[in-house]
Amino acid sequence: MDYGHPLRFGVLLTPGEPAGPGALEDLMDLARLSEELGYDLVAFSGGPAQADPWTLASWAAGRTSRVRLLAAPAPDGNPAVLARAAASLDLLADGRVDLALAPARDAGAVGEAIDVIRGMWSASERSPLYVEGKHHRVAGADRGPAPARTVPLWIDGADPALLRLAGQKADGWTSPRALGTPPASPGDTAVEEAAGPEAAPAAAGLATEGPAADRSGADGAWLGELVAAQDVIDAAAAEAGRDPREIRRLARIAGRFTPARGGFLAGPPEKWIADLLPLVVDAGFATFVLEAGDPETLRRFAAEVVPALRTAVGRERRARGVVESAPARSAFVRSKRREGIDYDAVPASLAATAVEPGDAAYARVRSTYLRGGSPGLVLRPGTPAEVGEAIRFARTQPVKLSIRSGGHGISGRSTNNGGIVIDVSRLNTIEVLDKETRRVRIGPGARWSDVAAALAPYGWALSSGDYGGVGVGGLATAGGIGWLVREHGLTIDHMRAVEMVLADGSQVRADEHDNPELFWGVRGAGANFGIVTSFEFEVDEVGDVGFAQFVLDATDTADFLERWGAAMEAAPRDVTSAVILGRPRPGQPLIAQMMAVVDSDDADTIVSRLQPLAATAPLMDYSIQVLPYAAVMHVPPGTHDAQGEPVTRAALADHLTPELSAAAARLVRSGLTYFFHIRSVGGAASDVAPDATAYAGRSANFQLVAFGHNRRDLDPAWDALLPHFSGQYINFETDRRPERVREAYPGDTLRRLRALKRRYDPGKVFRDNFAIDPAEDDVTPGAAAG
């Protein structure tokens, strides 16, 4: 019996008595030492000192960074509270938590607790949780939070009912007693006072079942007992429709290194290896947790037993034809899988961080800032090589593919229904490459708020949109119309190089010298050619800025738009502003919100720049602050949980002419848009030639977007405005008609992009955001006739 699980090694730490400050400090030193020595997990027992094992594990999470924590709560606690505590610990520890349900005598109570815990973690279900059990009752609790990753649940116990429960519901089973020879010195003994049933909650955690048993007996009967226990688990698993390999098996062990061979786990390392090997290949255990209180035993086990045991197990498994593989996702998780995705073929490097609908983290990754989604699989590569593997896998799957950086995409859908999402949020580093030239390298998964905060200490900034929650990748491959655009141009105008993964999974660098045509295309149509894994930008010196918010009476809407447009075109480049009009309300003035950033910390300059803007309509309220640019961009991180699908139309316009202003006013008055937003552009963005990048709309002084309730109403109303526009900025437009692509990429720009698409993505792997059709050629009437 060998389930083929990879070997893992852990340490169970128990404080000595009395539990003074020194004892616990020593314990935590051992936890850190275990991490340094390469152990995979650390567990804590309260021991005879009755320390709280949950507190010990939570503290250890704060003092370690890699090792997993097999956290055990005090027994008999409230499972709904425990679910939140475990999710919280997993969030704080960045997904390093396993949860051990304390040894319990009543399998029924443990089974109900598991239902409560899993129900609380199912944050993607919007209905409250009800569990009406004999032992535990939950009556309409809000679900959540979900842990960072699906937290494996372990059951500890030898009672047949607990074994069956482990088979039915758990992710792991823990043998209840330490196998082996207790450490020699009385001070290190793992023997503890047996707590009477009435004394609960006394000792807690993994080590309440009494003394480590000396398994030195030669008859091997105890190995048979363990195999019998595994059989009970496996039978229950099969009955529940599970693969027994879903359930990890953990053996607690204790022993001592001695020159002479003694009983079980007493002797030199070779004796330990000989003793442990049958536990792996005959009794199905692949996780061993060593009960040890001294650094020397931990060191020797890590150095002299673990590597040799791995070798021995590998040899034995090869001889027996046992294939090594991590436990499959549980039947519960698999039951939520979607059709069309070969989940078992997900590359191993991506499987651990991938999220599928049954996983706890799904609630946090399914939807985006503005769009509800239910993808079948979210891949979260952490390196460019993993991005390559993700693309290579995704292109073999007959489902939609979406690419996500910060999840604010409007045109770039970045989620889907039943398809695959490649989420690059883990590629989020921000580093300075050269102080002299202000050259920085930024991962696509960073958010602009984080970029601004990282550059602030240098007195630098990179103009990059007007909302800090937006991710780098989606914006920096399209344009980037930000608060400093008139002074410093588009975000893409600061780009000096990219490294990206192409549709075939290969990695390339593109800049003015290497792959210059690709570099041209990435700046405005990047989403068509691959996934950028890092950007290099040359950023600007930016100090504090003036940040103003005005509330204006825009009842005379056309007049206001025309005046504001003229004021912006006349304004020096150090001011950039935007206006937002909401839906008109009967009997009330139409309110416009105007925001402006002045790239100056001089009060007189700020005021002189703002005065003409404030005079464009009757002023109702205003605030002006001098702030670091990073403060303007500051948005606390959070997860997205939108529902539905945004309906927008967008365009670029050179001027807010009287005709356009009047037409836009009619649109607003119609009530068909509830959020109408015009950003100023022009300035430095217009210094760049239209053919210098794939962003062609260089003549535009304004970018417009209207949010509506449905396509049927918004499209005709917006189409009526088309004669007034000069182009398209792709990132705000959700209309999928092919004319939009031609607006964004007119004439030669589109011809060049098609040639690039034919070269880099002829199979149209990337079609999430303004897809360019490689096959379609410009058809002139003459050519069609010929």
Next chain:
Amino acid sequence: MPDYGHDLLFGSFITPANAAPQDVVALAQESEAAGLDLVTFQDHPYQAAFLDTWTLMSYVAARTERVRLSGNVVNLPLRPPAVLARAAASLDLLSGGRFELGLGAGGFWDAIEAMGGRRLTPGQAVDALSEAIDVIRGLWDTADTSRFRVDGTYYQVAGAKRGPAPAHDIGIWLGAYKPRMLRLVGSKADGWLPSLSYMESLDAITEANAIIDEAAAGAGREPAAVRRLLNVSGRFGAAGDRLLSGPPEQWAEQLAVLTLEYGFSAYIMMGDDPAAIRTFGGEVAPLVRELVAKERSARGSAR
């Protein structure tokens, strides 16, 4: 009275939001760096948007060096006292005596019941809290080597081994407003921890202090055995006519009055703005200490 003469403490009150856990930890570290004495977190285990306060405090304690930590206040109905006692002692030992136990009787009974907790009337909740204090102190008392038994109406402990003992005498601070709770503060607790926004008037503070003092005397305790702590909120900026709305100097004067005339000696500022935390720790706290020290020495020499 009042001015019970305690040294002054200043703290923060950070929302334990689970959307960005490391930001919460960073605010606690920011509080420590700003010179604050105390970091506190509210505890609403039925609130899905929050981190589990106990887990968070344990983690934050491991990520800080000097600052003290407390729940503000820990929800007793969903945290049974025997587990709480051992967890508190463990955290106090791990942190080198930096943990204090702000404790509340519970109030949102629908939510508590939805989580599987037991619904109590407000009066029962006060009695349960009183029993819980006995359970907690009894388990901490390792000087007594007998097995610990409590056969209360709400909590039972049938012959448990005592311990662990905390590293220092953990203060039990109660959130309290009504007379029964205030009397419990006076008779058993180490601190009174109300929120200024829940106090109807400054006179109500004086009345509450009197109830606590009387109950303390009834239990044979000095009024000074009960520290008075206050959760406050406000804003920094141009002088306003509301309490704690203005520049740091104005805050300091008002907090000095609350210390010298209303008996408070700890101020915990609610809010998650790192700039405000820096101002509170770096500017307000030293000013209040200076004002109070000056006045206390003047009063001392006048006596």
